[in-house]
Amino acid sequence: MQADGPNQAEKSYIGVDLSGPTLRAALVSAAGEVARVLEAPLEREQLVEQIARVVADLRGGTSVEALGVGLPGLVDPRTGRVHFSTDLPLREEFYADLAGATGLPLLLENDANAAAYGEYVLGAGRASQSIFYVMLGYGIGGALIFDGQIWRGASGFAGEFGHITIDPDGIQCACGNVGCLETVASAPNIVRRTHERLFRDSTSSLSKLAVNRDFTVSDITREARNGDDFALLMIERTGRYIGTAIAAIINLLNVERIILGGIVMEAGELLLDPIIREARRRSFQPCFETTQIVAAQLGLDSVLIGAALLAAQKAGA
Ligand SMILES: [Zn+2]
Numbered sequence: 001m002q003a004d005g006p007n008q009a010e011k012s013y014i015g016v017d018l019s020g021p022t023l024r025a026a027l028v029s030a031a032g033e034v035a036r037v038l039e040a041p042l043e044r045e046q047l048v049e050q051i052a053r054v055v056a057d058l059r060g061g062t063s064v065e066a067l068g069v070g071l072p073g074l075v076d077p078r079t080g081r082v083h084f085s086t087d088l089p090l091r092e093e094f095y096a097d098l099a100g101a102t103g104l105p106l107l108l109e110n111d112a113n114a115a116a117y118g119e120y121v122l123g124a125g126r127a128s129q130s131i132f133y134v135m136l137g138y139g140i141g142g143a144l145i146f147d148g149q150i151w152r153g154a155s156g157f158a159g160e161f162g163h164i165t166i167d168p169d170g171i172q173c174a175c176g177n178v179g180c181l182e183t184v185a186s187a188p189n190i191v192r193r194t195h196e197r198l199f200r201d202s203t204s205s206l207s208k209l210a211v212n213r214d215f216t217v218s219d220i221t222r223e224a225r226n227g228d229d230f231a232l233l234m235i236e237r238t239g240r241y242i243g244t245a246i247a248a249i250i251n252l253l254n255v256e257r258i259i260l261g262g263i264v265m266e267a268g269e270l271l272l273d274p275i276i277r278e279a280r281r282r283s284f285q286p287c288f289e290t291t292q293i294v295a296a297q298l299g300l301d302s303v304l305i306g307a308a309l310l311a312a313q314k315a316g317a
Contacts, residue, residue, distance in 0.1 A: 011065050013315075014058055014104070015308030016051055017300075018042065018071040018088060019111035020138050020263070024300060025054045027062065028308035032122045034301055044089060052101035066105040068311030069098070070114030070303040072139050074157045077310070080108045083157070086174040087139060107311040111303050112141025112159060113150050115296070118306030119259050120145045123297035130255040133296070134161055136242070136264035140182040144253070162186065164245050181245045185238050187217040187264055194220055194234045207231060221267045235267050236274045243278025250283040250291050261296030268295065 010029060017024040023042045027035040038057060043050040055067060073085025080095025091097075099106040109117075116125070116133030125131040125145070135141040142161025144151040152158050162182035163175050170179025183189055198210055207230035208223050209215050223231035246258060265271060276293050298305060 011312070012062050013308040013312050014055055014064055014067045015114075015304030015306070015311070016054070016067065016069040017111065017114075017303035017307070018047070018069060019115075019135070019303050023050060023054065024304055025051070025058060026301070026304050026308070027058050027064070028305055030312055032118070032305050032309055034305060037301075037304075047088065047090070048094065048097045048101050051098060055102045055104070064104060066107065066308075066311040066315035067098075067102055068107045068109065068114070068304075068307030068309070068314075070109050070111040070307040072111050072141070074160075075108045075110050076156045077107055077109050077113075077314070078156075080106065082108065105311070105315045107307065107314045109307055109310055110141065110143070110157075110159075111135065112143040112161075114304075114306035114310060115141075115261055115298075115302035116143035116145055116259070116306065117150060117310055118298050118302040118304075119261065119296050120148070121309060122305060123302060124259045124261075124294050125257060128256040130253075131257045131259055132159075132161075132249055132253060132255045133259045133261065134242075134246070135262040136185065136187075136260060137262035138187050140186050140262075142249075144255070161245065161249070164248065166241055166245055181241060185241050185264070187262075190217050190220065190234065190238050190264065191215065193238075194231075197234070198230065217264060218266060221270070224267065224270050232270065235270050238264075239271045239274025240278045242271075243275040244282055246275060246279040246293065247282035247288075250279060250287045254287045255291060258291060258293045259296050260293070261298070261302055265295055 013028050015028045022039050024039050026037040038054050072087040074083040082090045112135040119125045131145050133143045140162025142159040144159050163180045165179050166181045167179035171183050173180040173183045207228050220231045224235050280288050
């Protein structure tokens with residue numbers, strides 16, 4: 001039911017973030033202000049129904065102009081076709097089903113592209129012409145924005161930063177390649193590496209992490225902050241992997257700003273410092289000196305803000 005609110009001047013949009021294990025959705029104004037956030041564990045097998053329910057809750061009596069959804073995978077925002085998602089069981093009809101279930105103009109966008117756009121407009125990318133955004137989360141994504149436009153590449157899938165090979169002899173990646181950056185530096189893979197080393201190497205067992213076998217990347221970050229040498233070492237090594245890949249981006253693109261976001265960046269400067277050190281060591285100096293490497297500013301809201309703003313743009317706002 002479309003109930004037009006009395007205040008037509010303030011248009012509202014809904015942004016949805018499907019990039020992690022928790023669905024996050026919010027009402028977002030045309031200026032990108034987040035009015036109300038809803039969160040729920042992702043119902044992976046019933047995504048259309050779950051999103052339609054959340055959208056109905058958020059709408060209430062508010063007039064909503066469009067819906068933007070950021071998701072992990074290769075998606076064509078013009079057609080809504082999801083070509084590939086390693087993390088979500090999305091059917092070919094996802095776009096049509098969701099548009100039908102909500103009755104709203106719909107935009108589907110890659111989660112890293114959405115987050116990058118949010119940061120470009122309102123966060124760490126403000127006042128820059130060119131950015132490369134890196135999402136260090138449950139997977140690793142990347143996105144390139146030049147002069148306000150997302151660079152999509154020949155077939156729409158540019159920016160797959162997580163699938164740059166970092167170790168030619170590494171482990172199998174979900175994408176089919178071996179040794180991708182994602183296989184060592186995504187949140188689950190940082191946990192995997194930490195776990196393997198912790199229970200293989202008896203000298204590491206002094207770490208507080210050894211107490212609980214089910215630790216998460218946030219636990220590793222917390223222990224590192226508390227001065228746990230082993231947790232610090234794992235974050236430092238993760239930073240070296242990421243910095244190695246960032247050096248390639250600096251040499252290739254010489255963008256003004258590289259912005260790092262996602263849950264892995266909860267480690268803040270503990271991770272950012274080794275990333276910058278390694279990127280400096282491995283990149284061409286004149287390129288490095290004109291590229292700022294900074295932490296994202298919108299936190300968990302970047303995907304849903306960016307998705308809502310892009311949906312607004314598509315709807316002609
Ligand atoms: Zn891969």
